[in-house]
Amino acid sequence: MSHLGERVSALVDGELNHHERDRALSHLAFCASCRAEVEAMRALKSRLRSLDGPAMPADLTMSLLRMADPGDPLPPRERPFPSGSRTFGGAPIPGMHTVAPPDNRPRGRAASTRRARRVGYVAVGVASAAVAIGTLFVVGGPDPGPRVPPVDMFANQHRNTAPYGGSATPSFSPTP
């Protein structure tokens, strides 16, 4: 078996399968150089894990705080499709993170309910119009019946009216 080479890191990280791991350990029993290399790799990684994370400089923190200083806090971010509860034309609008596609399957029971509701609306409208027309018809009263004007009385009033005579009530008496 050749030296471990790049498999040293995988062995240290525990990423080798069972068979490769047995072969690697068998090789380390007879190869001092590979054993030394594994030991060095383990020591390096152990040291790296013991180090602290990078600290943020204090002046950078103050600069970021000053950028937002006199303004109000930033508004909440608006989503283009805020919630899955909104609908359009009865179909739900898919949200931004919606996984499932909208339900476009043909509706059976829902369609019949909507049709019944529409018929109900039309029936109510027709009934309302009939009531309104009937009300106007009744309130309008019957058409005046045929009649003959009292022509003799009219002629008498004409003959006995003084034009521009004022508002005095004319006296209607038999005239020739």
Add this chain to the structure above:
Amino acid sequence: MIRLPACLAVVVAMVLGLVAGSPARAVQQSVQQGERDEDTGLRLLREAAAAARGRGYSGTQYVTTWGRSGSFSSMVEVRNVPGRGLSVSSRPSGTAGWVDPGTPAGSMAAPSETMLEVLARNYRVVDAGRTRTGGRAAHLVDVLRTDGTPAARYWLDESGGLALRRELFDGRGRTVHVGGFLDLTLDPVARGSVVPVPPPGGLDLGEVPELLDRGWRFPAELPGRLELFAAHTAPAGYLYLGYSDGLSVVSVFVDSGVLDGEKLRGWHAQRHDGHTIWMRNSAEQGTIWASGDHVYTVFADAPADTVDAAVAALPHEPAPNLWNRLGRGAHRLLSWVNPFG
């Protein structure tokens, strides 16, 4: 020697030219023109109206009216009693009654002052000189239209002031009405008697706002310078409208209902522009027609062409249908809910 007369002729011609074109002559022409434009006969008509109401008299009158379909004549015995009125007795029919001398039944002998003002506004009233009629001296007064054609002529008694004769003409100059005395007897004027002052008269339009609120619509004027002088409803429910130009009278009666033409006895139907109009051969030129759900009746003492124009200007709507009834119902509902109605 030859040049001197020539100079004199030039000077004389210049002087004559100055005189002919002088301001004094222009003023004189203006005065004559003004006299022609003034209502010089209005004072005579005013005196005649006062005499017809305040002077006692009796006599026999004849009246002839040319209507649409011929002439109608009658003779009447009249007797005026100041303060009471004019007694009129028709010879053919024998009917009698007391009437106001300012009405068509009183031959319009005593028009009110307001009516004379309307006459002067619509016509030119000129004194046309003196003449004689029925053996009596009279003043002749012409009533002229703006185009100069005569609309009426009066013969006014010089001694009593009464109108002895009255003629009316239509727009084409044809005589449409003649009324005058065959004989006249004036009562003696008693000493100390007070002549009644003729009433000034006026309009009878106080009910118009209420009529408009109740939905009545009617024109304020009709063709022929006929102006609305009276508009009111009668207890029987019909609307009366009176129109006059100061000379003629047109009465319009508007009644609710649908006209039953088959029951109109003595009236004949004529078609005018798709509408049926019933007419009666009489001096008053009676006319009846239906418009919507109303019946219009017109009687007039006016030339036939004036009556026809007035009838044509009044409403001629088709018979009511279902939509009219629905519209009437809507109007009533709105009037009930209108807080300002």
